[in-house]
Amino acid sequence: LLRWNEVRYRKKGLPPGTMGWPLFGETTEFLKQGPSFMKNQRLRYGSLFKSHILGCPTVVCMDPELNRFVLMNEGKGFIPGYPQSMLDILGRSNIASVHGELHKTMRSAMLGLVSPPMIRDQLLPKIDEFMRSYIDNWSGQVIDLQEKTKEMALMSALKQIASIETGPVSEALKGELFKLVLGTLSLPINFPGTNYHHGLKARKKLVSMLQCLIDERRSSSCSYNDMLDSLLKSHGSSKAKLDDEQIIDLIIALVYSGYETVSTTSMMAVKYLHDHPRALEELRNEHSEIRKGKSREDAIDWNNYKSMRFTRAVILETLRMATVVNGVLRKTTQDVPMKGFVIPKGWRIYVYTREINYDPAMYPEPLTFNPWRWLDKNLESHQHFMLFGGGGRMCPGKELGTAEIATFLHYFVTRYRWEEVGVNNILKFPRVQAPDGLRIRVWDR
């Protein structure tokens, strides 16, 4: 069978590599061995090799230059290549799967919602208010930080999007959103009981709940000063003309894209700070300085956020060390030449950016948590900086996500001390997660 599969994919011009078993390919090895599988294949075949993972013939690209080329050249035949389950559940107008003109429209609407002036005037005050009350009574408790940061990312997003506060509506949305997220990471088998089936049902419910919300807003004369308001106001204007279905898909994409990224980075930042007291001390000094002259109830503003240089460095170092994003997926729309090979139409390209994070040429002593490295050189504008992707799909929520994590850290480190309870196992692949939670005991400072 193994031989047959190799022969089946033996085509002139393909990069070297192995295709594994029919149907399953090398998915098991990829998921079980993770980064070691990638490194071993690179040793044998070079930084561009073929494989068959997650149900598709795939070319894995570990060359930073080529990765940049793929991300910068969507128009040359590299469109998004995310799994079917994700596309079905996130909707057909979902920004991360559409391309061409529709992508332009959806992206410009998205950028309008999360631009720096919007963060400064509208979102940061909401994030601040949310974080302050969310972490208010953690003192004296043992909490699961993973659970808390997940809920935080979701609830904070709901407040920014539609001014939804904690209550029955947020609980109903939360339940469906959790099911939706699980569904996007499942095999697309629509059978009662499967995560995919639950995900599709959750999407249906969410769409109807969001449609009700839109209808209510249309018939109300109140102004809400949130993302949904902005989307409805630009509805029909010369800016972005989105119909209701597109508005709903945009909202789902907003929650979905910021959910695991923001929660995991917040959790891992706290973990690294706990393990690196010198970094924690410097971070605390930065935040204590910001709180000087402010009362407990005073919010942080845009200038405060902009002054958090070390905090930003901690967030970037956390993203790098934990590798919250391993890479991104593309699909070829035609046969495309790459490094002397030809990648056939319809193949996936796994733009695997993980190894750049541990490249000693870019990050000396790459296995050391060293936020200071981000202060010296302008690493954020390095051409191989891909923590937030690159090219025309570079994360539009980069600044918003950073502001959320920074605000969370601000209140967390100025209010509390904490220590880990027991040994908390953390997996880094295929997703960063603490399978049994990350338990910490929290006290007032």
Ligand code: HEM
């Ligand atoms: C630490 C936080 C975050 C990280 C590390 C991150 C990372 C990324 C990466 C790597 C991509 C590129 C995906 C690709 O090329 O296929 C991306 C795209 C995207 N991100 Fe983020 N993200 C973060 C937070 C957020 C937040 C808070 C939002 C909410 C606005 C968001 C919205 C998006 C959207 C909508 C896209 C798709 C853009 C497009 O296809 O044009 N992200 N993100």
